[in-house]
Amino acid sequence: MPNIDLSPRELQILSALIDCYIKNAEPVGSRRLATKYKLGVSPATIRNTLQDLEEMGLVYQPHTSAGRIPTEVSYRIYVDNMMQIRPLTKKEKAQIARELTSGNKAIDQILEQSCRVLSEVSMQLGVSMAPRFTEGILTHLDLVPVGENRLLVVAAVKSGLVRSVVMEVDSVVNPKLIQETAVILNERLSGLTLGQIMETIHDRFRDVSYGDPKLIKLFTESAENIFMPQDDKDLHLMGTPNITSQPEFRDPQKLQELISLIEERQKIVSSLNAAAINEGVVVTIGKEANLGMLDGCSMVTSTYKAGKTTGTIGVIGPTRMEYSKLMSIVDYTSKVLSRILSKE
């Protein structure tokens, strides 16, 4: 991104324009800028500046004789350099904290709650993703026989996250042998991160002389199945009805795309993961988010901590969103969430 040098006036006008557009979702004209914002110059002057901004690719007109709309480039500049974050009111903070702490304590439900709160206070699409399971340190592994030829593999990681997966075994296995196998699995695997386990598991059980070799083989072969992140369960999406009240979704076409996006959870997971490389609040604007068809959308995300592992929460909405407010919301929510999940 070419870091464009803007004169103070250009900056001022661009800022006002973005602000105005975010509020009204309508192309902004020179006259309106002149009257609503104390710029101290006449519409004509503003027009000249607007022309300059247009040449720089910072604004555009949907058609001649319409006002200007900011481009993604200028949203970027706005977020990085111009905007000042709007702190939350006490009331908003209270609402978030309350809704997050009330109710069940299971991590899964807390995450669902966060997602709902985010959507409600932001009127956007709320998203939350469980802590990256692969980063978790295995504390306990167990094999629980369920039914005739099924084993439930239970894996617990330090952050308190638990996953269980049913594994099919062809023949009935002796319970004692299962027990033994579980012991050896624990011995060799606990203390490692799940990611490490996935990478090295095949080597670690070359020399099996204890437990049931068949079972161990089955286990190593299905390790991926067990430890891989599962989009469907790890990702929460809520508040579709909220986001559809945004004017950009008047267009049925856009609405369709949104609906499609919501079912392509994998895509959302990827985008969130991409954003989660950085710590803290991250703003991903338009095409940066790589949400396929549905560009024109941005994400405001943040990581949170659950023990040693980190997860991601955030909101997705039209590029024209109140970044200043949303950043506060997401930031605060992630902090509360970290606190809740680490306290236990």
Place this chain on the structure above:
Amino acid sequence: MPNIDLSPRELQILSALIDCYIKNAEPVGSRRLATKYKLGVSPATIRNTLQDLEEMGLVYQPHTSAGRIPTEVSYRIYVDNMMQIRPLTKKEKAQIARELTSGNKAIDQILEQSCRVLSEVSMQLGVSMAPRFTEGILTHLDLVPVGENRLLVVAAVKSGLVRSVVMEVDSVVNPKLIQETAVILNERLSGLTLGQIMETIHDRFRDVSYGDPKLIKLFTESAENIFMPQDDKDLHLMGTPNITSQPEFRDPQKLQELISLIEERQKIVSSLNAAAINEGVVVTIGKEANLGMLDGCSMVTSTYKAGKTTGTIGVIGPTRMEYSKLMSIVDYTSKVLSRILSKE
């Protein structure tokens, strides 16, 4: 519902009208009926009959000088008495069977697959619901310590379904005591259905003299939490993009309602449960479905068997749907599903 006696001609015309409307989603006029269907009478005659049908509340006009549209009442009559089920082609059967048997064997994923297949072949919203957990007979209960002060409660029922729920314990519990407790829980509870357990659990552990009383108390208190059906996990919904291609969802209003419905999973679960009282394929038309705002929608559902327990699958779509085809699809899918889930 007043069982209305219709003359052969009225029947013939109503049938043709419904057929035509299902195909084209447009009000059907007398002329079109006369030319497209071999009714052997002139448009004028048809008009007279249509007027009669209108008086009986079987058809209506969206406005004067428009053709007729069938009412929910007449869909009911159509489905119950007039329609003949359209058998599936070999190709369709093959597709369903293939997509259902390929891939992972875990029940959860099979259900998700069914849901997807249903949506794809029907171009409606596919739904599937896990077997009613409360009907399942408990075969095995286990308490697995995970982390410092957490226990994973694992409950397996005969159908192969497994559920695990994390339970918080305030103090660290001796592993041996946990083991003992698990044993006594198993002794007293296995063989019962989960429903029975929920109802009687408080009585069953009045006289605890074995295991950890504290733990047992905690368990009995959170039993509901453990055994209750969980909408979010037990219900699958897929193919929203498919259903939105139906012409009824051109109307953004309707689309909005659909979106809202999809997030109100509880409502869908209730409707499905209501339909699942009957065995086999059930057609629920319009307001019968009680889907709130979104009337104008019907469901075609069927139960399937997984061992002793039954679950529900089906499709949801606009009332104007091809019942004759959808009933075959849902019927066949549920049979295949039953076979898969019972074979194991």
Place this chain on the structure above:
DNA sequence: AATTGGCACTCAGGCAATCAGAGTGCTAAG
């Protein structure tokens, strides 16, 4: 008595014309 052709009537949807409003770019003057 049922069926049919004819006819007047209604309504939605498409099309063109018109108009007001918002906004622009340019030019010339301050």
Place this chain on the structure above:
DNA sequence: CTTAGCACTCTGATTGCCTGAGTGCCAATT
């Protein structure tokens, strides 16, 4: 460099008109 003024452009709302589809009813026909 800024601004007022002006001609120009484009959208969106409104209006009127017309066509096509469809009805309801009546009188003629079988």
